[in-house]
Amino acid sequence: MNQSHQPQTLTEAYLAKIAAGDLSQDPAQAAAVARIQTFADNMQAFWTAKPSLWDRLTRTSPLPETGGFYLHGAVGRGKSMLMDLFYATIAAPGKRRVHFHQFMLEVHSRLHALQEKHVGDILPTLAQEIAKDTRLLCFDEFHVSNIADAMILGRLFTGLFDAGVVVFTTSNWAPEDLYKDGLQRDRFLPFIDLIRDKMLVHEIVSPTDYRYRQAMQSPCYWHPTGRQTTQQLENLFHDLTGGQKTEQIILSVQGRSLTLPRCANDVGFIEFDALCRHALSAADYLEITKTLKTVVIDHVPHFEEADVNALMRFVTLIDTFYEAKMQLFLGLAAAPEQLHTPRMQRKIFERTLSRLMEMQSDAYRSASMPPTRGASAQFY
Structure with a gap:
């Protein structure tokens, strides 16, 4: 097989699917692809850049300018497909794709284990543990439906961002609509601000499911x-x-x-x-x-x-x-x-x-x- 014709970027992979008849032309998807591609290019450059002299002297790792990408829109608009293409075409040093349900199950299990070990502040500790082998974390179907998750997401994501973990997520909800009408939602609002502050937010607006x-x-x-x-x-x-x-x-x-x-x-x-x-x-x-x-x-x-x-x-x-x-x-x-x-x-x-x-x-x-x-x- 001629390797030169294999798609190397998200955009190339997306266009190849259209050419093969697997996808139809969709302006809303194309706009999302363009923005995700820019994000991917910036992250790729960040991950492959050599550390500066100051970083080497101080033994610190620089943090990415952007903490992640939040892709939202109505059901069936191709969000998961675009995230899969992004994940498949980006060379990240330690990447993981996981459904949000499964990730939160793991989080609660690991928090319980840390409590058993009498670790002081368990959320930052867990964030550091995740960051040891994960630099890119891709979530599918991000949503918040219970108070147990709502109360820990803000501090957990703050810890992940501070540790240099980049998060890419899809959701059917705009950040402002997450955990709407949930118990003690006022305590959840800082997490919405964190998403807007740290992540690029893009909505796919397409009439086609x-x-x-x-x-x-x-x-x-x-x-x-x-x-x-x-x-x-x-x-x-x-x-x-x-x-x-x-x-x-x-x-x-x-x-x-x-x-x-x-x-x-x-x-x-x-x-x-x-x-x-x-x-x-x-x-x-x-x-x-x-x-x-x-x-x-x-x-x-x-x-x-x-x-x-x-x-x-x-x-x-x-x-x-x-x-x-x-x-x-x-x-x-x-x-x-x-x-x-x-x-x-x-x-x-x-x-x-x-x-x-x-x-x-x-x-x-x-x-x-x-x-x-x-x-x-x-x-x-």
């Missing part, structure tokens, strides 16, 4: 819930497992047990209530992705005001499964776009709806679907 455009004609969900839908899911489960005898799998998650009652051939059949009406978190859903490749979930309900906790767990579940490229089949009370949701959670559910649509696409399913015995390609 590319996840919907990629959705397949054949759905991966059935509705409404009831005997017929359950039977269709059972038939699918039988096809996916090749009729193998099912077994119960018990997972250990942070010292507690999570039971998956019916599993075979890397496929699990689980009721919605078992996954979303108990005190489960992203850690539990991540553990499922390490054990199964495909999950069938029945009896996903309409979400009323009393179901807010179950809805938020369902949102987290979909985020986690999507990031892990899990194959998902659902029995729903109604078509996804017609599921009732409480008013305060509708914007959050827009992302979930978009991801459910993408998870039906040929591209997603071909990347996530494991080989199965006798599985039908036609769904109803």
Whole structure:
């Protein structure tokens, strides 16, 4: 292969995708690419620059002029795709891409470990630990939904920036809309100021939701819930497992047990209530992705005001499964776009709806679907 034709920059990689027919021309995306490319060029120059005489004499490391890049916009506008291209084309000395859910789970776990060691000020200590082997940290789907995260992000990010860690993140929310109406939000506001002060903020304003455009004609969900839908899911489960005898799998998650009652051939059949009406978190859903490749979930309900906790767990579940490229089949009370949701959670559910649509696409399913015995390609 002629190496000279391989894309070397974000811009070249983006244009190559357009030329290959993988992407369409989009002025909003092109504007974001141009700004991200400038950011990438500046960071590349910073990371490859030789230390000055003063830096060598004082044994200090210079800090980048910009702490990072905050890319936001409506769901399905290509934010994650652009971050992936940025990550793939930049040569950073210690880079990491991680979903924000997973990162915060790690943060809380490491903070607990530092507390056990009776470390004095644990947040700056953790920031220094992260900075030892990470100079570029890329987050997908940055959002804040609970007070535990909200109260530590400001000091943690201050420590990361002070240690020279560069952060690139995507979000469906502008910085000013993060943790809106959250408990003690006044204590969170300095973090928003920190984002505006330390990071380049860019919004993708595009009328096109590319996840919907990629959705397949054949759905991966059935509705409404009831005997017929359950039977269709059972038939699918039988096809996916090749009729193998099912077994119960018990997972250990942070010292507690999570039971998956019916599993075979890397496929699990689980009721919605078992996954979303108990005190489960992203850690539990991540553990499922390490054990199964495909999950069938029945009896996903309409979400009323009393179901807010179950809805938020369902949102987290979909985020986690999507990031892990899990194959998902659902029995729903109604078509996804017609599921009732409480008013305060509708914007959050827009992302979930978009991801459910993408998870039906040929591209997603071909990347996530494991080989199965006798599985039908036609769904109803």
